[in-house]
Amino acid sequence: MTAFSRHEVTARVLDVAGDIPLAGDLAGGVSLDASRLQHVQGQITVADRTGLLEQIDPRSSRRVSIDVSATFLSSGAVRARSFDLGIREVTPNRSAGTVTLQLASDEALLEDFAQLEDDPTPRQHQASVRALTNYVLSKIGATLQPGGPDADVTAYWPLQNQLANPSVEGALTPWTAGGNCSLFFSSPTQPGNPAGIAAAGYQSIAAGQLAVVPNALGSGPSVSPGKTYTLSAYGRRFITPNRTMFAVIRWLDASGIPVAPDVEGTPVALSDGSWIARCHVTATAPARATRAEVFFRVNGSTAAGQIGYIDCAMFNEGELQPYFDGSLPDDAHYAFNWAGEANKSASSREPLHDAPVPEAFVWRAGTSAMDFLSTLLKAAGLRLVCDERRRWTLREAGYRAEGNQTYRHGVNIETSDERLSREGDDWYDAAVYVYIWTDDAGIEQRRVDSFSAVPSPTKVRYVEVRTPYPGPGRAEHIVRRALSRGRILTVTTVPTWLEQTDQTLSIVLEGAPIQTGIAGTIAYNFDDDTMSVTSRTADTPAAAWVLIPAGETWNDSPSGASWIEEVI
Structure with a gap:
């Protein structure tokens, strides 16, 4: 609880015979990450009791709903949000009388599922990556939300x-x-x-x-x-x-x-x-x-x-x-x-153009649904996301979630942390993906997908993938995402519970230019009722058009005036 809002968090095991409340003061948190395979992950610690381990055994595909109710004291507004997540791991602490649960969104189910024998059926859906995705999702009883991007990923070969x-x-x-x-x-x-x-x-x-x-x-x-x-x-x-x-x-x-x-x-x-x-x-x-x-x-x-x-x-x-x-x-x-x-x-x-090879559409026995599908999706510049309400969507690089986030020093920022780096794998300006696989005749094949954002790259990422060539695009996709990395800004604030990844945001820090970017990671902390957002940001002049208020355009400028001289 803060001086301006009250946050109540409870959890229950979902059960057809009636949901089972989890007792004790809930500790832990939930995070959403736009670059993670499991878009939503959580960890909560609850009080142990007789029979609880059987009710939350992850081997039985049990699920938990984390329910949040927030009251904002200045306005009296009440806001609710729930996170429906699968239980992935349970760790009892006998001496403390508690149990810690590791939770994840349904991408984890795609990582669990694999075919028992080679499946050539995906090739029938190559003209529509949405149809291909829905075929794979059907194996876990899921389907994409209506609408959204699509792509023809048909194989072409000599x-x-x-x-x-x-x-x-x-x-x-x-x-x-x-x-x-x-x-x-x-x-x-x-x-x-x-x-x-x-x-x-x-x-x-x-x-x-x-x-x-x-x-x-x-x-x-x-x-x-x-x-x-x-x-x-x-x-x-x-x-x-x-x-x-x-x-x-x-x-x-x-x-x-x-x-x-x-x-x-x-x-x-x-x-x-x-x-x-x-x-x-x-x-x-x-x-x-x-x-x-x-x-x-x-x-x-x-x-x-x-x-x-x-x-x-x-x-x-x-x-x-x-x-x-x-x-x-x-x-x-x-x-x-x-x-x-x-x-x-x-x-x-x-x-006449680069394209996937036919073998890319054979879902090999033992290969997880996520490993099979993600290779084709990444080559098409798409990512598969399941949100906390179990809704599946395909998202392009330019996808933007509804709403925006604004943070100001001395107004709603509690702490901030900023880092600029070219170390590690976060930032690079070129990439080389090498695909290596064995064809049906037992002959090893090798294809290369490369992309550079500049004529003379200064840092090249090399990745070797043991899978049939899915067509070009993955190297370009990851380079364009990496170019916005390297400068990472994290701020901590009181949550509104409306925050989502892929929302546009602006951050004003003391003595620094306005920072604009896209929310990459949202992390809710149940222990102190705070939320941290991490974004790859860029310096933005105060008069930049990207800061124009929602619902307004430069056409709203007075007749004869120049928008170049306007300041937001």
Whole structure:
């Protein structure tokens, strides 16, 4: 209690059968920190009693609500605030008859949860970081508050289509009949083919299954054991009975001998009017495999002379991807090129901008939800916050909480502490993040994300992260935050219980310029009813526009006057 206000703090264990009050004079405090993974943390000491340890056992996921009621004597106003926090640790003091509880907001639950097996599902949400975050939060029964920032964090990566002339342009070569059919070059083919103007046409020799090979017989793309590959193509029929088509991969050793059974994809029904049918098969090359013999089988021919078409074949490393060859025009994300002569060589796509790799979206078994998600969020310049009311939000670097804080020497500052430093990891003007991970083929990969705020940095922070590359942005994000560090100001005052991190604040100290900044840490002390706020601040002239009162603008200046000469 102070001469101007009275503060009452109580605590209770939340229980479905009825909340359980915690007895004794409550000691300790609660803090909020904008740069901490657990946004809210607390420590309270309460009186011990029989059966209390069972009621507050953190292994049972118990929670505590700290309830504050403040009366401001000058106005008679009453203000209340509650902190709903999980119990993380309990320490009894038998001799003193007390128990100390360590508390935290729900980010701690994300640190606890981990998948028991690899989960590729997050990749489905890569176009929206909010959707991705909500997927992860669903594992602990939570969701983001409506609204807020979003970002597309889609993975883009280089890839090669190993088939020459995959769209059958200019000639049929090297496509080959694999059995029970003859091939013909169809140009122009039926309208609407996925790419180019031609296709490989086939005509059945007799009833039964037939095969079409997108390369010369006895040849095929090279493979490496342990790597995954996908074969795909589009197909359609032409005034023939219903047909299905499926892709086949046959793994061969250096002598051309099969080293494993053929891998067959799921048959897809062919349309008589469009190219909507695309078959594919994905498989991992076994030991001793050096080459793949790839082909497509068609079922459903009932007689000789029945016609169909195949177009836009791909054989690529990894999962099924949208078709490409070197003749496709560059789009917003990729450049497409031929390795050699057009329609006679392999083709490639190369990203036009830096982006996450696909592995970044695989939530590995044993990796905590927080570790998995925070890497992607930091690269997008976002942080995940759960407040004391269990509300989840994503916050950008420029996020500002509602309200502001003002502190004045001789008015509402009890103590102050100021520090300027370039030591430690608080301040730097450049950063290098090195991401190191092992891909699905067991090969170690390395990518670098770096950023400097100045042409010649004077202090560089180096961080090595053992996780797949999440895309660029994390280095820039932390540098821009660090630039405002180095000058740290802490003031202690009587709390209003409206204080939040990320609120703008101004501080006037005796004999010093006005300090402005953003509240970084708020710490409430229940023992003496005080609150301390820590901010990275900057000297601000008294006439600076950032000090203009809320609700006013420079447009309020008298007509003909100059705002440069005004003083707030």
